[in-house]
Structures are given as C-alpha cells and as structure tokens.
Amino acid sequence: MRLGVVMLCHDNLPLAARLARLWADSGAAVAIHVDARCGAPAVAALWEGLAGTGALPVPRRSCEWGTFSLVAATLDAAQALLAAHDDLTHVITVSGSCLPLRPPAELLAWLARHPGCDFIESVNALDVGWSVGGLNEERFTLHFPFSFRRQRRLFDRYVQLQRRFGIRRRIPEGLVPHLGSQWWCLTATTLRAILADPRRGEFDRYFRYVWIPDESYFQTLVRRHSLQVESRSLTVSKFDTQGKPYVFYDDHRDLLAASHGFIARKIWPGAAGLYAHFPRPSQDPATEPDPERVEAVLEAAAIRRQLGRPGLYMQSRFPAKDRENGKTAAPYAVMYGLGDLFPGLGDWLAACAGIAAHGHLFARDEAEFADGASIGPGALSASAAIRDLDPQGFLASLIRSSPDVVGFLYSPRDRQELNWFMATDPNARLYVVTGAWMLPLLHSGMPFDDVRRMAARIQRAEIAFLDILDSVWVKGRVRRWTLADVIADPAGVLETIRLDLAPDNGPACPLPSLRDVTGLVALLRRLRNAGLRPRRMGDHRKLRALTTPPAAQTATPKGPAT
Amino acid sequence: MPRWLKRFRRRLRLRARRQGYLLRAIRSSRCLSAVADRTRSIAPRAILCLATLRNERIRLPYFLDYHRHLGIDHFLIVDNGSDDGSREWLAAQPDVSLWTTTASYRESRFGMDWINWLLFRHGTGHWCLTVDPDEFLVYPHCGSRPLRALTDWLDSSAIRSFSAMLLDMYPQGPIAAQPYAEGQDPFEIASWFDPANYTIRKNGEYGNLWIQGGPRARAFFADDPVRAPALNKIPLVRWRRHYVYVSSTHMLLPRGLNLVYDENGGEKASGVLLHAKFLSTFAEKSAEEMQRGQHYADSREYLAYHQGLQDQGDFWCPQSQRYRDWRQLEDLGLISRGNWA
Numbered sequence: 001m002r003l004g005v006v007m008l009c010h011d012n013l014p015l016a017a018r019l020a021r022l023w024a025d026s027g028a029a030v031a032i033h034v035d036a037r038c039g040a041p042a043v044a045a046l047w048e049g050l051a052g053t054g055a056l057p058v059p060r061r062s063c064e065w066g067t068f069s070l071v072a073a074t075l076d077a078a079q080a081l082l083a084a085h086d087d088l089t090h091v092i093t094v095s096g097s098c099l100p101l102r103p104p105a106e107l108l109a110w111l112a113r114h115p116g117c118d119f120i121e122s123v124n125a126l127d128v129g130w131s132v133g134g135l136n137e138e139r140f141t142l143h144f145p146f147s148f149r150r151q152r153r154l155f156d157r158y159v160q161l162q163r164r165f166g167i168r169r170r171i172p173e174g175l176v177p178h179l180g181s182q183w184w185c186l187t188a189t190t191l192r193a194i195l196a197d198p199r200r201g202e203f204d205r206y207f208r209y210v211w212i213p214d215e216s217y218f219q220t221l222v223r224r225h226s227l228q229v230e231s232r233s234l235t236v237s238k239f240d241t242q243g244k245p246y247v248f249y250d251d252h253r254d255l256l257a258a259s260h261g262f263i264a265r266k267i268w269p270g271a272a273g274l275y276a277h278f279p280r281p282s283q284d285p286a287t288e289p290d291p292e293r294v295e296a297v298l299e300a301a302a303i304r305r306q307l308g309r310p311g312l313y314m315q316s317r318f319p320a321k322d323r324e325n326g327k328t329a330a331p332y333a334v335m336y337g338l339g340d341l342f343p344g345l346g347d348w349l350a351a352c353a354g355i356a357a358h359g360h361l362f363a364r365d366e367a368e369f370a371d372g373a374s375i376g377p378g379a380l381s382a383s384a385a386i387r388d389l390d391p392q393g394f395l396a397s398l399i400r401s402s403p404d405v406v407g408f409l410y411s412p413r414d415r416q417e418l419n420w421f422m423a424t425d426p427n428a429r430l431y432v433v434t435g436a437w438m439l440p441l442l443h444s445g446m447p448f449d450d451v452r453r454m455a456a457r458i459q460r461a462e463i464a465f466l467d468i469l470d471s472v473w474v475k476g477r478v479r480r481w482t483l484a485d486v487i488a489d490p491a492g493v494l495e496t497i498r499l500d501l502a503p504d505n506g507p508a509c510p511l512p513s514l515r516d517v518t519g520l521v522a523l524l525r526r527l528r529n530a531g532l533r534p535r536r537m538g539d540h541r542k543l544r545a546l547t548t549p550p551a552a553q554t555a556t557p558k559g560p561a562t
Numbered sequence: 563m564p565r566w567l568k569r570f571r572r573r574l575r576l577r578a579r580r581q582g583y584l585l586r587a588i589r590s591s592r593c594l595s596a597v598a599d600r601t602r603s604i605a606p607r608a609i610l611c612l613a614t615l616r617n618e619r620i621r622l623p624y625f626l627d628y629h630r631h632l633g634i635d636h637f638l639i640v641d642n643g644s645d646d647g648s649r650e651w652l653a654a655q656p657d658v659s660l661w662t663t664t665a666s667y668r669e670s671r672f673g674m675d676w677i678n679w680l681l682f683r684h685g686t687g688h689w690c691l692t693v694d695p696d697e698f699l700v701y702p703h704c705g706s707r708p709l710r711a712l713t714d715w716l717d718s719s720a721i722r723s724f725s726a727m728l729l730d731m732y733p734q735g736p737i738a739a740q741p742y743a744e745g746q747d748p749f750e751i752a753s754w755f756d757p758a759n760y761t762i763r764k765n766g767e768y769g770n771l772w773i774q775g776g777p778r779a780r781a782f783f784a785d786d787p788v789r790a791p792a793l794n795k796i797p798l799v800r801w802r803r804h805y806v807y808v809s810s811t812h813m814l815l816p817r818g819l820n821l822v823y824d825e826n827g828g829e830k831a832s833g834v835l836l837h838a839k840f841l842s843t844f845a846e847k848s849a850e851e852m853q854r855g856q857h858y859a860d861s862r863e864y865l866a867y868h869q870g871l872q873d874q875g876d877f878w879c880p881q882s883q884r885y886r887d888w889r890q891l892e893d894l895g896l897i898s899r900g901n902w903a
Contacts (some may be wrong), residue, residue, distance in 0.1 A: 240901050242720070247818065248720075304900065305824075308824070312829075315726075315771060377881060378881060400758060
C-alpha cells in the first residue's frame with residue numbers, strides 16, 4: 001500500500017510546505033502544483049523547505065476557480081505521480097489548506113480494509129440537485145467561455161442568452177454527467193484508466209467549457225472506469241451558497257475531532273490551535289468517519305443565512321413585507337372586544353390558560369402591559385409614542401421576549417396599524433366579538449351627542465377590521481361571535497376559547513362575570529334614530545330579549561319592550 | 563416621474579453629496595496637526611481603528627487594550643483639545659498615530675470630517691474600525707476568533723461593511739455609585755442592557771436602518787422618541803478612497819455599504835458596540851458638554867441626562883439582562899452569526 005498525494009496550492013505556501021512534509025514523512029509520494037500567480041521567492045522557499053522529501057513539481061498553470069485549469073493541473077500532477085512511482089495504490093487530492101485530522105497511516109490502513117474502492121462523491125447531475133445554489137444540469141449543456149469572478153455580467157448574460165435560444169451542447173456519448181466534491185481518493189488502477197482513456201482528448205475538449213469541471217470531470221469519468229464507487233468524500237468540507245467552502249477555526253477542534261474524518265477543508269491560516277492539534281491518532285484506529293455533526297453545524301449556518309429566525313427583526317435581518325418567513329416567533333392570542341364584555345378577562349386567561357395576559361397593548365395613550373407594568377417584556381417601554389414608531393417590531397419583540405404565550409386585549413378604539421399584519425400572520429389566534437365596543441359607551445355616562453360621535457368613529461374602525469378578516473388573505477385563526485351570541489352564552493364562548501388555548505388544563509377557574517348590559521337596546525335604538533345604524537351586533541331580537549331586565553319582561557310579556 | 567428617472571436623480575444627488583463630504587474632509591485636514599505620526603509603520607493588511615476624543619484619559623488604557631486584544635494593529639486618533647493628559651499618554655503608545663486640533667467639534671460634523679480625512683488618507687485597502695473611546699466591538703465568536711478571522715471571512719464573502727449596533731450598557735443603581743478606575747473593565751460596573759427594546763425603521767434615501775430605543779429612549783425620550791439617539795452603526799468597513807461616513811458611523815456613501823441587512827428573511831452576520839457611556843465619569847462629562855454645547859442636536863441628549871439622571875438615577879429595571887457573552891446576544895436576537903459557522 002502506498003499513497004500518492006496531489007496537492008494544489010495557491011497561497012500561504014509555508015503552510016502548504018508543512019502539510020506536504022507531513023504527507024511525505026508518512027511515506028506518501030507527493031506532487032505539488034503551485035499556482036502560476038504565486039511569487040517566485042515564496043515558491044523557491046517552498047521547494048527549499050521540501051528538499052529531501054522527493055516531492056514532485058508540476059508545471060505551473062494559472063488556475064482560476066470554475067475553469068478547466070484546475071482539472072488540467074490535477075491531471076498533470078496525477079500523471080507525474082503515476083509515472084514516477086509505479087508502486088502507488090491510491091491517489092488523493094488535497095489543497096494547501098486541507099488539514100489531515102488523522103495520521104496518514106490510519107488513512108492507509110483504512111483504505112487497505114476497503115480494497116478496490118474509489119472514494120469519490122459522484123452524484124447524478126440530472127436526478128439530484130447536488131450543488132448549493134447555482135447551476136446544476138446546465139453546467140453540462142451550456143457553454144461557459146466567460147469567467148464567473150471577473151466577467152460576471154457577461155457570464156450571466158450569456159447563460160440567459162443560451163437559455164432563451166435553446167442552445168445546448170451535446171454531451172459526449174457514453175458520459176452520464178455526475179457532480180461531486182473535488183477532493184477524492186481514487187485507486188491507482190482507476191486513475192490510470194482515466195488518464196489512458198482512448199477518448200480522453202474528446203472528453204478534455206468537452207470539459208474545457210463545462211462550468212466548474214473540477215466538480216464533474218473525475219466524478220463523471222469514474223463512472224466509466226471504476227468497478228466500485230463509494231460515493232462520499234474522505235474530506236470534511238462543505239460549500240455555502242456563494243460557492244466558497246466553510247472555514248474551520250480553533251473553536252471547531254472538538255467538532256472536527258468527533259467527526260473522525262481523515263482530512264478537513266478549509267482551515268483558516270491563523271488557526272494555530274488546529275494546526276498544532278491535528279493530525280492526532282484515534283483511540284481506535286478503525287473508527288469510521290462520521291462527518292454528520294460537522295455537517296449539521298454547517299447546515300444550521302446555511303439555514304440561518306437563508307431563512308433566519310422567524311419573527312426576528314434586527315440590524316442584520318429586516319425582511320420586507322411578506323418575505324418574513326414567519327411574521328412572529330410564536331402563537332399569540334388577540335381578544336378583540338372580549339375585554340369590553342368581561343372586565344376580569346385578563347386574570348381568567350392568566351389563571352386558566354397560563355398565558356401572559358396583557359391589557360390593550362395598542363391603546364392610544366399607552367401600552368397596557370400585564371399587571372400595569374410600565375416596562376414590559378424585553379424592557380419594552382409602555383410609551384405609546386415609542387411603540388407607534390414601529391408597532392410591528394413592538395409586537396414581534398414582545399412575543400419573542402415573553403416566555404409564555406402572549407395574549408392581549410384589542411378593540412376598535414386602539415391603534416389599528418397592525419390589522420393586516422395580524423390577520424395575515426399564521427401565529428395569530430384572533431377571538432373576535434363584533435359590537436362589543438358598545439358596552440363601554442353604555443357605561444360611559446357621556447352626553448348622547450358625544451356617544452354618537454364616538455360610536456360612529458369606532459364602528460368605522462370595526463368595519464374596516466372586519467373587511468380585512470373577510471378577505472382571502474387571512475392566515476391567522478379567526479373565531480367570530482356577535483355581541484348577541486356572547487350575551488346569550490358567555491360561558492360557552494369562554495369555554496371555546498379555553499379549549500383552544502389550553503386544552504389540557506381543567507375548567508377549574510371561576511369564569512369572569514359579564515358586564516351589565518341593561519339599557520343596551522335602548523341605546524342602540526337611540527343611535528339608530530340619530531342616523532347611525534349599529535351593525536354587526538347580532539340577532540336583534542335575541543339581543544332585545546337578553547338585555548331587558550326580567551321584571552320589565554314580565555310586565556310587558558308580548559309588546560315590544562323598547 | 564418614472565421610477566428610473568427618480569433613481570437616476572437620487573444617484574446624482576447622492577454622488578454630489580458624497581463628493582461634498584469628501585471635499586469637507588480634505589479641507590478639514592488643515593486643522594489637524596500631527597502629534598505622533600507613525601502611519602509609515604502600518605503594514606499592508608493591518609486592521610486600523612479610528613477615533614476622535616476629548617478628555618478621556620481615564621478610559622484610554624482599557625479601550626486600547628481591549629481593541630489590541632481583538633487584533634487592531636494600529637490606532638489613528640484625533641484629539642480635540644484634551645487638557646487632562648490624554649494627548650501625552652496617547653503619543654507615547656507605540657501603535658498610535660495621533661493628531662490634535664482645537665477646531666470646533668460641532669463644525670467638523672461631530673468629528674466626522676476629521677475621521678473621513680484620515681480614512682481617505684490612510685484607510686484605503688484596510689479594514690477600518692471607527693469607534694468612540696466608550697464603544698467596544700463585540701462580534702460573533704469574538705472570544706475564540708480574532709478580528710482578523712472575521713475580516714478574512716468578510717473578504718472571502720465579498721462583504722465590504724459590517725454592522726454593529728450600539729448597545730447601551732448601564733449599572734444597577736445610580737450611575738455614580740460605583741466609581742470607575744483606570745484600566746478597569748467598564749462592563750464589570752455597567753453590565754446591564756435592554757434585550758428587546760428597539761424600534762427599527764428603514765431610511766429610504768440612504769438605504770440604512772434607523773434603530774432607536776434602549777434605556778435612553780425609554781427613560782428620556784418616551785414622549786418624543788423620534789429624537790432619541792440612533793443606535794444603528796456600521797463601524798467596520800473595508801475602506802476605499804471614495805467612501806465617506808455621512809452621519810457619525812450611522813451610514814455611509816455609496817449607499818450599497820449601508821445594506822448590512824437581509825430583506826428576504828435571512829440573517830447576515832452582525833455584532834454590537836457595547837456602549838460604556840453610563841459610568842461614574844458621565845455626570846462630570848455631561849455637565850461639561852452641556853456648557854460646551856458641541857454635541858449633536860444642541861447637546862439635547864446631555865441636557866436630558868443631566869435632568870433625568872438627577873431625578874431618576876437609574877436605568878435598571880427587572881427586565882434588564884446582565885451581559886454574559888456574544889452567544890447571549892445572539893440568542894436574544896441582537897446580533898447574528900449569519901453563515902459564519
């Protein structure tokens with residue numbers, strides 16, 4: 001068993017020299033390709049540092065990401081290695097910032113236990129979306145003469161043009177496009193077969209204009225020549241959506257150690273702790289690589305960047321409307337009108353449903369936090385002026401900072417800016433009693449003229465809100481009752497709410513009492529006669545029957561009481 | 563007016579404004595005289611820190627040490643007429659280049675013209691952190707990874723500017739109760755902050771976010787929050803010659819630098835500047851600054867503090883959180899790692 005190492009470096013050559021020596025000292029044959037753009041003194045220092053290791057220089061090319069130059073460099077290096085050492089059994093590709101996590105001897109022993117296996121991630125490009133963002137199948141069917149990094153605009157335009165006119169390249173016969181990580185470990189037999197393929201000239205010409213061929217050349221050709229492909233990479237590495245590899249730092253040490261991978265990429269050049277710690281022999285040299293935990297961490301980072309945390313509005317996440325991916329962080333209950341009917345509703349909600357029951361959070365004079373606090377959850381201020389600068393942020397912060405489910409009272413007298421926001425938020429539980437705003441007016445003792453003016457304004461607000469609730473864009477869970485429904489069966493309505501919010505708790509708490517409704521129908525009639533037709537109060541006859549005192553009912557059992 | 567024309571006009575307008583600020587910066591260089599110019603020792607990839615200050619002697623040792631420890635290679639500091647020994651002390655530091663001026667702080671747009679000049683002259687090609695001496699940068703992973711790791715990552719992600727909002731820190735109890743000693747970590751005293759009391763609005767003209775709130779807004783500006791101090795800051799920028807700071811470090815031109823937030827629901831990486839303003843040194847300072855009247859909006863802030871703090875004395879409330887580390891800030895949603903795993 002002998003390992004050949006193809007090393008591609010483009011910067012930080014002193015580090016590359018150290019790593020190359022590490023491979024060479026373990027008995028591996030090393031061939032190094034240094035990017036043509038590296039300065040001559042640094043390259044000279046590299047070879048000086050590698051004197052006596054037998055490392056092979058490879059003709060230098062200028063390598064650009066995404067182009068065939070990287071494949072060409074790899075091919076040259078592999079050729080040089082196989083020509084110089086005919087005792088090689090495996091060849092592995094590494095970069096100048098790939099760090100061996102386990103000693104090369106363990107890798108060799110592990111390869112010996114899997115004879116004839118080619119470890120190369122090779123995923124069918126047509127069946128699976130392997131790449132993270134960007135092109136998949138089109139890598140093989142379009143032309144890519146322009147540089148992605150330097151000529152981005154031309155690159156994008158040309159791709160669009162080809163799509164539009166249906167220009168497609170013919171894939172050489174017998175090739176099935178496969179994609180995968182460019183860090184592989186092939187048996188010398190397979191690699192020789194790829195290099196000596198009679199149609200290699202044709203394939204090279206084809207891959208010259210494939211997009212990112214280093215992720216597809218060997219991955220595709222290995223399917224022609226290999227007897228046994230193990231489709232996974234021995235290098236712990238992952239790309240983000242920009243196509244650059246995630247970087248590991250000193251604080252990833254335990255994570256990398258637990259992955260039992262053989263090689264990790266990419267290591268930050270300043271991560272002295274990692275370079276000092278690895279490679280490190282495993283307790284059990286036969287341990288299988290298990291990169292899942294590392295991948296989970298990187299996956300979480302990708303999700304954070306793509307989707308973020310629902311309901312969070314902050315300096316680096318300020319989603320535009322309807323792109324929030326979760327308008328709020330957790331379910332919350334909005335008691336529309338119920339607070340006017342049941343003065344003790346807050347205590348009852350807190351006691352039986354265990355929720356943080358606030359007052360009218362959007363009242364015009366101040367935000368009424370639970371227990372009359374002047375500073376609410378998350379140190380939010382009760383000041384209406386502060387709240388009204390950013391009401392949506394206020395609600396979202398409140399919900400994010402509250403350990404319990406948030407519930408609050410709402411009425412058409414409050415600020416109405418968030419009506420659309422709440423109605424279109426799947427987390428909102430809206431318990432709506434229409435017409436309940438009449439009760440505070442009934443008990444206000446104000447002169448009738450003022451009552452009429454207030455009623456007109458409030459009713460307009462309520463109808464605007466109900467129009468939103470009747471629209472097709474509602475995503476919140478809405479339950480609606482009219483004033484008459486609630487007066488007829490207050491316990492039933494409260495029981496429905498309780499079962500909705502806390503189905504597991506027993507109905508042990510005493511129900512809050514309904515406000516006195518005597519005289520309601522008389523007030524309604526007066527308003528109607530003053531030119532303001534009260535709407536959405538519910539069945540008028542029911543209301544009349546319910547709000548008339550029993551004494552009056554018996555006195556005039558048949559005639560209209562009002 | 564068609565949209566493209568509107569955009570075009572805005573582009574011209576902002577360009578003119580940017581060039582105007584640059585001109586002011588270049589002109590203001592005349593009032594700066596070098597006390598210790600060590601800028602020749604700035605290495606090509608050095609990370610720079612810029613600051614303007616006046617009479618901050620007692621804070622300086624910790625300020626410099628903290629940022630040296632993060633990985634700042636060189637400090638460029640403008641001293642605005644200190645008479646407490648700040649100048650002499652700074653001039654003796656090996657990694658500080660110091661300029662001094664007695665010109666009006668207010669007329670130099672609260673020091674920004676001077677800073678813009680230094681950035682123009684020395685900042686190009688470097689990552690530059692522009693802070694006040696009472697601001698301390700905290701970024702994701704800042705315990706275990708140096709600032710260089712962050713700037714390398716930003717470079718590789720093609721990100722040019724890094725957001726770090728101002729997080730006002732305060733002690734429990736009256737701010738004058740625990741005297742601050744030179745060299746001490748100010749957050750041993752002022753270790754509390756408001757976890758979620760922040761309002762965010764978008765500024766259409768410059769594309770930045772306006773963040774207000776925190777203890778100052780709730781204690782002093784509850785009736786008039788529009789005037790509360792802005793907390794959004796973009797202190798860390800890979801500088802290029804044509805960039806300028808517009809208003810403090812709240813926003814820059816060209817406006818693309820202000821897009822430090824994601825609008826499609828994702829999170830970009832961000833940090834905070836811990837603001838150690840509310841220490842025992844503050845009471846004296848506010849009395850002095852009120853007299854000088856050199857601060858933003860007629861020193862209204864200082865006036866408010868002076869009155870408010872005497873009556874009230876305390877920012878602390880049961881909802882305040884005690885500062886632990888960056889992870890806590892991330893859990894609270896004040897900062898984010900973005901995809902910097």
